[in-house]
Amino acid sequence: MSTATPSAPTNKLGMTKQDYVGSKSTLCAGCGHDSITGQIINAAFESSIEGHRVAKYSGIGCSSKTPAYFLNQGWGFNSVHGRMPAIATGASLANRSLINIGVSGDGDSMSIGTGQFVHAVRRNVPMIYIIEDNGVYGLTKGQFSATADKGSHLKSGAVNNLPPIDPCTLAIELGCGFVARSFSGNPKQLNAILKAAFAYDGTSVIDVISPCVTFNNHDASTRSYKHVKDHDFPLHDLGFIQYSEVEDVEIAAGETEIVTFPDGSKVAIKAIHEGYDPTDRYTAMKAIHESMQKGEFLTGLLYINPQNAPLPEVLNLVDEPLVSLSESAVKPSAEVLAAIMETLK
């Protein structure tokens, strides 16, 4: 299976990191999205994700191209603008054994696809929902998106006069049980968040600030690499421990909070930001709003509730994936039809 050199490290499946890569990126050199792609590859490799079970979904835009750049062993579906959530919903219901990764952008999810984002989160579709957030439309050459901060400037000099939509507070409001924000320039934090997201059963919304080096990286932009770097306030040091490793890892007592997932995996959260409790949505909301008012990007696992029932459970679906049910399991008998006909006479 492995195509890399024998010396390359392998994970529990015997795979090398090379087994998790995709095609070559065609994005601009230095694009934040490519760093995110790199961390998806790392997290999937380190979490020993079975590649063939992965389904990757996207809408339209630069971000939506990226599923082609990771996990070639998984199936991909690059759909239409703003409609990735519906694709993820349909496929994840058809086959509940799939590991679903949706990649979207701020235009895709917070403008044209806001409705789909809202309802996928509300339904708790089992998927990692990554928003590669740069505040700008790249493919159409630099128009503002709905996450652009008020007062931010375009390269052309145009000023954004409208308030931004924040995907994280919106997701918390909608009852999402896994809401995170990260920065493409903070690979360690993003890696831990992604690994936790792989273990989470439900919608995990991850808003990753990912500067657009071509259209939104100038001094008057609030999404430039430098601006975000200067205003990134990590909430905590995150550690993720997969269920299979839980016994081997010693967690220091004291300031570290542990959140346990239904499968036994644990997230270790060591607070940097005092008084922030990521299991309490009210204090989380308050802290995020306060930081936004100061122009800061509070990053980390903003809110976590691993007990939210995902959609297939809400619908009380059979355990076996619907796609593998046999004809005899889904086609009622001739006697059933005859009985129905009798009631219509």
Next chain:
Amino acid sequence: MTATLASPSVSGGAKTRINDFSIQVATVNGSGSQTANTVLLRAIFQMGVFVSGKNLFPSNIAGLPTWFTIRASAKGYVARKATNEMLILMNPETAKEDIAKADAGALVIYDEPLQLDKLRTDLTYFPVPFQKLVTASCPEPKLHKLVKNMIYVGVAARILGVDMEEAKKAIAKQLKGKAKAVELNQTAAMAGYDWAMENLPDQDHIKVVRDNKTQGLIIVDGNEACALGALFAGVTVVGWYPITPASSLVETFIEYAEEYRKDPKTGKSNVAIVQMEDELASAGVVFAAGWAGARSMTSTAGPGISLMSEFIGLGYYTECPGVFFNVQRTGPSTGLPTRTQQADIEMCAKASHGDTLHINLYPGNMEECFQFSYDAFDLAERFQTPIFVMTDLDLGMQNWASKPFAYPDKPYDRGKVLDQQQLAEIQDWGRYKDVDGDGICYRSLPGTPGGKGAYFTRGSGHNDYALYSEKPEDYVAVVDRLRKKYETAKSYVPAPVFRNLGSDKGILAFGSSDPAVVEAQDILAEKGLKTDYLRLRALPFTAEVDAYVKAKQVVYVVEQNRDGQMTNLLREFYPEHATKFKNVLHYDGLAIDAKCIVDQINAFEQK
């Protein structure tokens, strides 16, 4: 004149129409009149008389006028008839206008205080003191409004000669054995009947006489028939959004799924049904589920298809299966949401931007609603493309007598899907390679283990290996192959059916127009004009359609829209015969009737 017992028999002077008449009932919607009307219809049906019902209702919850017509036909004609022999007028708002529009000689049952009998002298009036009767027969004032309508069932039964035992049976069936409601309504119907026996004279205009035409038949609407087709086809993912007149299709499916699609051991469901936030999302769910290997569907009407069109193009170009029920209503825009039309023909033939051509099925009766719905899932998976099952409000929401549905024995056709072993054996698999030369490629399903078969589906330009490509030759190869696939479909879709009386003058119609066309053919033949009739059942046009168009001197295309949409498609696909097609159109929102077809064909013939 007002019929009273002083004039012991009301005679029209003409021959009595036995089992051959239409009744129109005017009521207020939300008043329980639908139950009363269905009871009257069922009672006549149970007497062995062929009967059909059409509900003309408003887009409203309660308080607006609604009409229901019941047609009995000894000859088995079930289309709407343009004339009514009996009116039952319960709605003060419309009564005067209903009288003004009544056909001469009609019998009029009306609520006495309306005092309608002075309005015209060429009608026969049967005033009934409904309020007095309901007060006497129903102890609960709260229920008077609902029960009042059941009284006219008794009155009409008396006038028409309907057996009250059949009416009581119909009430029990309609109210599904809810003992108290059944008793209350049966009492009300009997009160109407008894009062009418004592106070109303006999009449010999129209009569119901026991017959044996309905033995073994069922009464069903098209939405239920389609829901049953989907149930037996084993649909596993349903994404939908409520819309008149398509909602009851999924809602009926949900009821059946509750009973027949649960795992007997765990009680868990083996079908996922999600009411989505809109039609766009519904279409996305359908295609993604199809892509993942499930049988998937949605049910909608024209406005929904408009919204879904973006996804429909994606499904067509990326080759994902999915079944789309379009229960057509009157457009454009919101149009008349509770009225019928066949005006999405061109839209669904080519839904979405760019070059698209879709397979469409046109069921024309209840058995076909069931069978075509079943077949649609096979076609979707065989052709890896959206399939449109095109019904309309007339088929979907009206009551139709039908033979019971035959069990679909044919095993499912799951199409060209490669499993792990097949993928391992293939050296050079490409998702969009036309290996068999029929335009249909082999697909793999997400989650297939073994390390082979993963591919990237995209709505952007792609080549045989599903890789992004902007090369002109790659683009042309894919869209030409999609066209080839459409050609292949010709030998899979249901062929047309014929009713040929022996003529080089042809009629071509489809869907809910069928009963009116059959009746029109008979009327024309009686007057000396024989016609052949091809009932189209699908797009693409098949070889039988080619031969018919070629052979006929003229083809009258009967359809329910303003612009002759099917004619437009025929002219596009048969340009050399373009002048043969003549439009016979009906598009006022009411169900099509035979007379309008006869009149238009006669007008062409006299030119």
